[in-house]
Every structure is written in C-alpha cells, then in structure tokens.
C-alpha cells in the first residue's frame with residue numbers, strides 16, 4: 231500500500247488525517263473546497279495535496295523528487311493553477327499572441343509571478359488586490375490545457391475561488407459536471423458563502439482551523455524573509471492574528487501605527503477631541519477603503535478586548551488595551567462597548583459598499599462612537 235504524508239501545523243492535523251486516508255484508500259474526491267479564515271495556510275495545504283496526488287513513487291508520496299513532485303513545485307507549470315488577476319492583467323496578451331523574442335507580459339507571466347509569491351509564502355493575505363477576480367477566460371485557459379496531458383495525474387489549484395465572476399463560475403460548474411479522468415480540483419476560499427451553492431455541493435468541504443499562537447509565531451519566522459524584524463511580532467500582533475500567520479505578517483507591518491491609532495480613536499472619541507483625531511487620521515493612509523477597513527478590524531478587536539478587560543478575561547492585545555485606561559471613563563459599561571462594536575461594523579459595511587468616502591465614514595464614526603456615554 232502507498233503511504234501518504236501531508237505536512238503542516240499540528241492544529242490542522244485532523245484535516246490532514248482525513249485527506250491522507252482518502253488518498254490511501256484511493257477514494258480522493260475530484261473536487262475539494264478548503265475553507266477557513268484568511269492566512270491560515272489553505273493554499274499551503276492545497277500545494278501539499280497537489281504534490282501527493284501527482285507523485286508517482288510506488289511507496290511514499292509525495293517523494294519530493296519524481297517528475298510529478300517537481301511539476302507540482304514548478305512555478306512555470308501555470309496550468310496547475312487558476313489565480314485571480316487584476317483586470318488589466320487578465321487581458322494581457324496570451325502567450326500565443328506574443329511574437330518570438332517579445333518582452334510583452336502574458337497572462338502566463340503574471341500567473342508565474344503570483345505562483346512564485348504563493349510558493350515563497352503561502353500565508354500571505356495581500357497577494358491579490360481587492361479588485362482582482364477570476365475571469366471566464368482564465369477558466370477557459372485551464373480547460374483548453376486539458377487536451378495535452380499525457381497519462382499523468384493532473385491537479386488544478388483554484389486560489390481564492392470566491393473571486394470567480396458569474397460567467398467563470400458557470401463555466402467551472404460545467405467542468406465539474408464532467409471532470410476528465412485523473413483530474414483533481416482543489417479550491418481555496420475564506421468566503422465560502424460567496425460561492426455558488428451548485429459549486430459548493432459538488433466539492434468535498436474541508437474546513438481548516440486556525441493555528442495556535444505558538445504555531446503562528448514559528449510559521450511566521452519560517453516563511454518571513456531574512457530582513458524580517460522579529461521584534462515586530464509583539465504579543466498584540468499575535469493576539470490580533472487569531473491563529474493566522476498571514477494576518478500576523480500583515481499586522482507586524484501595520485499594527486504599530488494602527489494599534490496606537492485605535493487606542494487614540496477610542497480616547498479622543500470619548501473626550502470629544504475631534505480636531506486632534508481628524509488631524510491624526512489625515513496623516514494616515516486611511517482614505518483608502520481597503521486600508522480603512524483593516525484599521526477598523528483592529529478597532530473592533532480593541533473594543534472586544536476592552537469588553538474582556540471589564541469582564542476580567544484574558545486580553546488578546548494587552549499592551550494596546552491597557553493603554554486606553556478605561557477606568558478613567560466610568561460611564562462606559564459593557565452595553566456602551568457593545569453598541570460601539572455595532573457602530574464599527576456598520577461603518578465597515580458602509581465603506582465596503584463605497585457609498586461614502588472612507589475618511590468621512592471614519593469621522594462620522596468617531597462622532598457617533600459612545601453616543602450618550604461620553
């Protein structure tokens with residue numbers, strides 16, 4: 231019997247055991263949908279599975295050196311991936327159009343660059359911009375490559391599958407209705423609910439769990455480059471990441487500014503120091519909707535931590551939370567904090583819908599925050 235070994239963090243072992251027994255018993259599903267929070271390693275697991283499926287070693291898979299394993303590791307083997315693209319990139323000349331010796335970028339070039347990024351650090355949460363999507367052309371490119379396979383197993387990883395637009399999703403649904411032999415689809419998403427029910431029901435659902443704080447730390451240090459500043463991985467950053475190495479990396483870069491700003495936001499709002507707060511906000515990059523919402527995530531995290539402080543529970547980001555000095559504001563009780571959390575959530579969806587600018591939304595939030603409790 232062939233032995234299969236999928237590597238990964240201990241917290242996610244249960245999911246891997248399930249997959250390994252399906253592989254061993256030769257009943258691996260033709261399509262699998264891995265879901266779970268952003269940055270916890272869904273693509274990492276997808277790459278492990280692809281390698282195990284493509285490996286041809288008679289005893290131990292993945293062996294790491296057979297042709298199938300090398301293909302799975304080759305960023306140039308772009309047929310094995312479907313990744314979201316910015317709209318300009320999605321229309322880049324296809325490789326057939328480019329005349330010999332031309333330096334023009336093709337869709338394959340962009341894909342190769344993305345795959346390299348993902349292979350270097352599969353936890354990264356900011357590889358694709360919010361506008362990037364999977365077009366029907368990308369789906370067609372994938373299916374047209376089906377003609378030239380030979381007799382080996384083919385795997386296709388569809389990264390951030392919820393970014394398929396409607397026509398791409400419909401095209402993929404057709405493919406799923408008649409999957410070619412020895413072909414496996416591995417989809418990843420952190421927004422399962424955004425995907426077509428008809429696609430979801432045709433995939434085996436695999437929910438991946440967040441990592442422990444210790445694992446987050448060790449995985450970040452393993453994948454971060456040499457110039458990564460280890461001291462930026464504070465307790466507050468680990469707390470904010472909630473089991474996601476990708477988020478920890480993201481916050482290690484941004485959190486210092488945002489944690490302080492979130493604490494100031496609360497204190498200035500409570501004291502009614504709006505001029506100071508608006509000044510501080512104008513010095514940041516929060517006019518960008520995406521950034522503003524990442525900041526508001528930190529702010530809601532802080533509010534939740536202030537609730538924990540009141541309840542005497544363990545704090546997730548102790549440094550920032552205690553810096554607010556909530557004891558100085560005796561009128562702020564649990565209800566005030568819960569209402570504040572709701573106000574932040576509402577502001578986030580307003581910013582996401584782009585009905586008002588991010589700057590204006592943040593300003594009106596600070597006026598509204600703790601209304602009646604100031």
Ligand SMILES: [Zn+2]
Nearest residue numbers: 285293296299
């Ligand atoms: Zn192999």
